[in-house]
Amino acid sequence: MAENQLALRDLQSAHMELFSDIAEAQKSDRRRAQELLAQKPLPSATEEEWRYSRIDSLLAEVGSFEVSGAAVADSSRGPSIDGEFSGRITLTDGRIWFEGAEGIRIEQVDSSKEQSTFSIDSNDDYFRLFARGYAPVAVRVTVEEGYQLQDPILLEVELNAATTLVAPRFEFIFERGSSASVIEVVTGGGAASLLTPLVEVAVRSDAICTYSYLQNCDANASIVENVVIEADRASRVTYSAFGFGADYGRLRFDGRIIGDDVDMKVRACYFGSDKQMLDFRTFQRHIAPRSTSDLLFKGAVGNDAHSVYSGLVVIEEGAVKSDAYQTNRNLVLSPGARADSVPNLDIRENSVRCSHASAVGPIDPEMMFYLESRGVDPEEARRLIIEGFFKEITEAIPNLNLRAQIGALVANKLKGI
Amino acid sequence: MANRELIIEDLHVSIDGKEIVKGFSIEVKAGQVHAIMGPNGSGKTTLASAIMGKAGYQITKGKITLDGEDITHLPTYKRARSGIFLISQLPSELGGVYLDDIRRAQPQESDFRVERNLEEELSSIGLDRELADRAINVGFSGGEKKRFETLQLSLLGAKLALLDELDSGLDIDALREVSRRISRMVKEEGLMVIAITHYSRLLKELVPDVVHVYEKGKITESGNFELAFELEKTGYQR
Numbered sequence: 186m187a188e189n190q191l192a193l194r195d196l197q198s199a200h201m202e203l204f205s206d207i208a209e210a211q212k213s214d215r216r217r218a219q220e221l222l223a224q225k226p227l228p229s230a231t232e233e234e235w236r237y238s239r240i241d242s243l244l245a246e247v248g249s250f251e252v253s254g255a256a257v258a259d260s261s262r263g264p265s266i267d268g269e270f271s272g273r274i275t276l277t278d279g280r281i282w283f284e285g286a287e288g289i290r291i292e293q294v295d296s297s298k299e300q301s302t303f304s305i306d307s308n309d310d311y312f313r314l315f316a317r318g319y320a321p322v323a324v325r326v327t328v329e330e331g332y333q334l335q336d337p338i339l340l341e342v343e344l345n346a347a348t349t350l351v352a353p354r355f356e357f358i359f360e361r362g363s364s365a366s367v368i369e370v371v372t373g374g375g376a377a378s379l380l381t382p383l384v385e386v387a388v389r390s391d392a393i394c395t396y397s398y399l400q401n402c403d404a405n406a407s408i409v410e411n412v413v414i415e416a417d418r419a420s421r422v423t424y425s426a427f428g429f430g431a432d433y434g435r436l437r438f439d440g441r442i443i444g445d446d447v448d449m450k451v452r453a454c455y456f457g458s459d460k461q462m463l464d465f466r467t468f469q470r471h472i473a474p475r476s477t478s479d480l481l482f483k484g485a486v487g488n489d490a491h492s493v494y495s496g497l498v499v500i501e502e503g504a505v506k507s508d509a510y511q512t513n514r515n516l517v518l519s520p521g522a523r524a525d526s527v528p529n530l531d532i533r534e535n536s537v538r539c540s541h542a543s544a545v546g547p548i549d550p551e552m553m554f555y556l557e558s559r560g561v562d563p564e565e566a567r568r569l570i571i572e573g574f575f576k577e578i579t580e581a582i583p584n585l586n587l588r589a590q591i592g593a594l595v596a597n598k599l600k601g602i
Numbered sequence: 603m604a605n606r607e608l609i610i611e612d613l614h615v616s617i618d619g620k621e622i623v624k625g626f627s628i629e630v631k632a633g634q635v636h637a638i639m640g641p642n643g644s645g646k647t648t649l650a651s652a653i654m655g656k657a658g659y660q661i662t663k664g665k666i667t668l669d670g671e672d673i674t675h676l677p678t679y680k681r682a683r684s685g686i687f688l689i690s691q692l693p694s695e696l697g698g699v700y701l702d703d704i705r706r707a708q709p710q711e712s713d714f715r716v717e718r719n720l721e722e723e724l725s726s727i728g729l730d731r732e733l734a735d736r737a738i739n740v741g742f743s744g745g746e747k748k749r750f751e752t753l754q755l756s757l758l759g760a761k762l763a764l765l766d767e768l769d770s771g772l773d774i775d776a777l778r779e780v781s782r783r784i785s786r787m788v789k790e791e792g793l794m795v796i797a798i799t800h801y802s803r804l805l806k807e808l809v810p811d812v813v814h815v816y817e818k819g820k821i822t823e824s825g826n827f828e829l830a831f832e833l834e835k836t837g838y839q840r
Contacts, residue, residue, distance in 0.1 A: 550657065555694040555738075558654050559754065560682035561707040569707070573698025573737065580698075 214294075214301055218318035221307050228311045237493045237525050238464050239433045243379070243407055265341050265370045267586040272338040274324055276353050278345055281322050288332030289365075294323040294356065302358065303385045303413060310437050312352070313411040316383035320354035326367075328392075330360040337366040337395075337584055344373035344380050344406065352381040359392040359420070366395035368587055374406020374431065384412040388420040390444060395423045397587055401594065402431040404459070409435045418444030418473075425582065428455035428463045429594045435464040440478060442469075442504075447476035454483050454575045454591075456598045457490030457522070467496040469511065471504040471537075479510045483578055485571055486515065486522035487602030495527040498541065502533045511541040516548060516574060518602050568599055606632035606669055606792050608762055613664035615645075615652040621662070622648040624819030630762070632792035637805055637830060639798075640816035641838045646798045647691065649816070650764045653796075654688040655681045668762065683709065685761030689751040691770055696738040704738075704754070720757070726786075727752050728779045744771025752780045756787060763787075765797040769804040781807030802830045 227244060228235045264273060272285035285291040294301075305317055326338060344351060357367060371380065380402070388394040394414070402408050408431050416422045428434050440449050449469070457463045463486075469478040484492045494513040515524035528541035548570050556566035575595055582588040608630040615623035622645040630636050640646055652659040653666060655678040666674045673681050724731055729749045739747050748771060755763055763784065769777055785808055787793040797808060805813070805827065813830045815823040817838065823829070 549694070551694045552696055552699075554654075554656050554678065555690075555696060556699070556704070556707075557678035558656075558682050558686075558688050559704045559707075559758065560679055560709075561704060562679050563677070565707050566679075569699045569703050570696065573696060573703075576698030576737075 215318050218305060218314050221305060221309070222311070222314045222318050225307060225311060225314065234310070234437075234466060234495075236495070236527075237491075238435065239407075239462050243409075243433060246379075264339055265343075265372060266339060266368055266584070266590060268584065269336045270339045271334040271336040271365065272326065273341070274326065274339070274355070275341045275343070276322060276324075276351075277343045278351065281324060281353075283324065285326070285338070286334075286336075288329050288334055288363075289338065290325075290327040290329065292325055294325045294354075301385075302356065302387050303415070310411050312381040312409045313383050313413070313437075316352040316354045316381060316411065320352050320383065323354040323356070325356040325358065327358040328360060328363040328365045331362045332360075332365070333363070334365040337368045340367060340369040342369070342371045342380070342382055344378045344402070351378075352383070354383045355385070357384070357386040357394075357396075359386070359388045359394045361389045362391045363389075364393035366583065367397070368584060369396070369398045371398075371400045371402060371408060371410070372430070374403035374408075378402075378406045380406065380408040380410075382408075382410045384410070386412070386414040388414065388416045388422050390418040390420060392417075393421045395583060396425070397582065397584065398424075398426045398436070399587065399591065400426070400428045400430055400434050400436070402434065404430070404432060404461075406431045407433040409433075409437075411437045411439070413439040413441070414449070415441045415443050416447040416449055416476075419446045420444065420448075422447070422449040424449075424451050425578065426453040426455075426465070427591050427594075428453065428457075428465070429598065431461065431463075433462050433464070435466070437466040437468075439468045440470065442471045442473055442476045442478060442507075444473050445475045447473070447478075449476070449478040451478065451480040452482070452578045452581070454578045454595075455492060456484065456575075456595060457486045457492050458488045458598055458601050459490060460488070461490045462493070463490070464493040465495070467494075467511075468499065469496070469509055470499045470501065471507040471509060472501045474503065474505045474507065476504070477508040479508075480512065481578065482513045483575060484513075484515045484524060485518055485574065485598075486524050487518035487598070489519070489521040491522070492524045494525070494543070495529075496541075497529045497531060498539055500532045500534050500537050500539065504534050505536045507534070507537045507539070509537070509539045513543040514574075515543075515545045516571060517545060518547070518571070568596075571599060572596070606761055606794065608794055608796075609665075609667040610653070611665045611667075613649075613652070613666065614662045615648055616660045616662050617648065617658060622819055623652060626664070626816075626820055628796070628814070628821070630794045630796065632794060633788050634812070635788060635795040635797060635808055635810045637797045637799060637810035637813045638816045638821075639800065639813060639830060639833055644817050645819045646816055647766055650688060650690075650766045650796070650798060653681075653764055654678055654686060682758075685759075686764065687755045687758060687760035687762065688764040689748065689755065689766060689768055691767040693739050693747045693751050695740045695742075697740055699738050700736075701734055701738065701754070705757075708758075723753055723756050726779075727756075727783045728776070729753055745773060745776040748772050748780055749776065752783055756783065759791070760793065762794045762796070765795060765799075767798055767800065768808075769799055769801060777804065778807055784808055802834045805830045
């Protein structure tokens with residue numbers, strides 16, 4: 186453990202040197218995160234939040250990563266998803282390029298002059314604090330009050346250089362009564378990389394936020410992404426995650442309901458193959474009353490892949506008349522594959538409705554028999570059932586180009602299993 | 603159609619080494635309806651599943667011939683393609699899978715008659731168009747499921763329908779509509795039917811040519827239409 190800690194601290198120093206100008210400018214906001222981080226032990230699989238994960242081996246490898254200041258983002262490059270966009274932010278190996286249409290403000294965050302909207306404390310995830318303390322790049326995207334953006338905002342994070350660690354940080358502010366969708370696409374990874382992005386989203390009163398996250402990194406990459414969404418009064422949030430790539434792909438989702446009458450939907454579909462591990466941790470925290478959060482995660486694993494879902498619904502005192510639902514379903518497609526599913530409830534208030542459900546198992550043989558008894562050959566029947574399993578989520582993706590891309594990724598995974 | 607026939611000779615079926623069907627034989631000609639009645643636990647559903655080739659239902663002896671072709675050991679999907687169609691007692695729900703997926707999975711699209719007469723078929727069995735466009739059987743009532751299965755039976759142009767308690771979950775009107783559609787296929791297309799049922803109410807709508815009593819894995823008695831009503835009065839332990 187001591188060796189790992191040393192390696193990561195070295196890495197933090199390297200970040201500070203490489204991006205010293207940014208680091209100096211953002212010192213005050215960063216300093217608190219750095220101080221919190223300094224007091225926090227390195228994550229370990231012995232902690233509940235990292236149980237089943239590959240964090241120990243990941244940290245053992247971290248010492249061999251170098252921080253790269255590689256290529257500048259190519260603004261002329263076509264977007265990773267087809268279509269028109271209201272705004273586009275492209276991050277390649279720590280370098281940023283962005284543009285936005287009317288109604289969106291995109292800027293680099295200068296924490297020396299302002300405090301972040303998003304508070305942090307010692308209980309936060311290690312890599313959230315890491316990004317808050319050491320992010321070489323921090324960008325804020327504000328959807329201005331009352332603006333209804335028709336086209337989505339595209340956030341692209343791409344890692345090209347080998348043996349690189351990048352911890353970018355993004356803030357999205359949906360001002361009162363605004364409405365917009367964001368598509369985040371994370372790709373690349375090359376030989377072996379560790380990407381630890383932090384996305385923090387504030388959805389103000391009466392705003393509508395639709396956020397889709399597609400993780401399709403290269404086979405050797407590791408990604409540990411943190412997303413925090415704070416939803417205020419009468420806001421509507423739909424967050425959907427789609428995980429297909431990386432050797433180790435982790436997403437921690439913190440949904441915080443801080444106002445009344447919020448409707449928050451959280452969705453994910455993930456498909457692991459080969460020796461991948463796809464790891465999801467979710468928190469639905471109801472702080473304010475009369476709100477709904479509804480989570481549905483569906484995953485499939487084949488070959489020797491391993492998926493983890495661990496979720497916690499927390500109903501705080503005072504959050505009366507909260508409705509919270511949490512469902513995780515997994516298909517295990519090969520004898521060597523494994524899925525762990527751990528849903529949890531922590532209810533500290535009466536007069537609430539909460540439920541959780543989880544399932545792990547192979548394809549239902551009755552469904553196979555049904556389709557085969559209609560003349561569908563077994564391979565095709567299996568494909569239809571697996572694709573159908575995901576459709577409950579993928580058919581709700583509002584952006585048709587993203588939907589098509591995810592459909593293709595599912596089909597591609599099926600070829601190898 | 604003239605040569606259409608199903609011949610099952612001395613069929614023995616085991617599940618996990620335990621013999622359930624113990625020498626079942628039947629001959630069904632084009633346009634015939636055969637009813638199979640029998641007490642609970644006699645192996646009727648096992649029989650239907652084995653004819654459809656369900657995994658785990660091991661045919662240990664005997665032969666199934668459809669139109670002269672030995673299908674005893676064909677996989678399920680090939681039996682289906684040769685013209686056998688099973689309506690289960692409790693049809694599965696398939697989230698995210700649609701009728702159109704089944705249509706596209708057929709070896710030749712023309713085998714599936716959905717393009718030709720879907721609207722007509724829907725109206726003949728009293729099914730809303732909206733249901734045909736939904737994921738298969740998801741959120742359907744018991745009656746809607748049976749109507750939807752009957753729709754597929756018709757669209758796939760089956761030669762032999764295995765109806766495992768078709769009447770369960772159907773109200774009187776639905777039973778009548780579904781039975782009439784199947785009867786029309788029997789008359790017009792020479793569809794062969796093996797209808798497993800406990801009750802004569804189905805057989806009033808779907809009039810059988812032969813009624814068989816099936817007990818302990820084999821046929822113990824056969825007769826005409828009247829046998830069904832007699833059984834209903836007297837029970838199987840006459």
